[in-house]
Amino acid sequence: MAALKYAGMDDTDSEDELPPGWEERSTKDGWVYYANHEEMKTQWDHPKTGKKRRCAGDLPYGWEQETDDKGQIFYVDHINKRKTYFDPRQAFTVEDVLVKPKRYDGNTSALEILQGRDLSDRVVVITGGNSGIGLETAKSFALHGAHVILACRNLSKASKAVSLIKQEWHKARVDAMMLDLASLRSVREFADSFKAKKLPLHILICNAAVCTQPWRLTEDGLESTFQTCHLGHFLLVQCLQDVLRRSAPARVVIVSSESHRFTDLLDHSGQVDLAVLSPPQKDYWSMLAYNRAKLCNILFSNELHRRLSPYGVTANALHPGNMMYTAIHRSWWLMTLLFTLARPFTKSMPQVLPYPPPCPCARLYSQRACWG
16 A cells, blocks of 8 residues: 555555556557656557456447547547547457447447448448338448448438438538339339449348339239339349359348238138239229238248359348338328327337347248348
8 A cells, every 4th residue: 555655655545546657548449558757658458457448339320430640540530520630449448358249239330330331342332222121221230431322213312311411520421313113114224323333232122112002003014012012123233143143242131021921822721813913993902012021032032042152142021110200101091190199109210220220040930041
């Protein structure tokens, strides 16, 4: 104790508090070291405890590490529009021990799932990325460095979404391209335009959908809900299949729905009846059409994974959550009312996971395809 008192270390509030004349700093990769300004020296060990420490995890959301003209590291807080030479992670340093993997649940946000992932070498295409789940997905990928392309039928809304994402991070790489899934011609044109960019494609997220739509035929003579929710995506994947294979490891993620359980594609004799996929107006019910399209999504995902996984391309179908409050219900006032009433008890948009958590064997819909 006498030695501690002589060194000025006995009057601190805790063993981790630094004595006078010492400063805690961190390296670019998060290791903590200590500077003694009186003796003009640095060391890795804490001057009181002798322990080595490192910063826990990655930079908080909205922070970015940069280097000034003198080569010194500083940190930019884009949310509060300020910068500092103090690493914000130093408030949460831990001893140099193994950290258990974090567990994820239904309350985990997309940004939490992606935290620490560097996606700067990834190209992502998201259909319907201008609003709802698609927008949150695009935002999460872009804020982690990915080059994101919003494939949307309304370029005006898509451009606004691009601006919104870039307001959160000025370095975000986000583009908008025209894609109308209700037109097979538009799907082929989008695929040709994308290929002309000579970009790889690491992640294709088939997100766009419509629901509770009145019966109508597309320019291709097919019922619109079936074509928009399934057939358009089916053709899109076929047109981009060669790019996906060249970009391997790559993945296709298809946003399906739990409502697929409330229908089937069989007739009274137990045979597959393809006529129910694009029914005449007299046999049409909007929710049933949506359910059938979502069942097709899952069947397609399973078969796609079987065919492409040998080439390094995985396919997965997911259920984003029950009664997600998006614009998908806008065509029917009753559904809008139900979604509004259920909104306080359901997931928020950021809690939809656009990118699979790092587990080796997550399975959805009895699908053997792995998220990892």
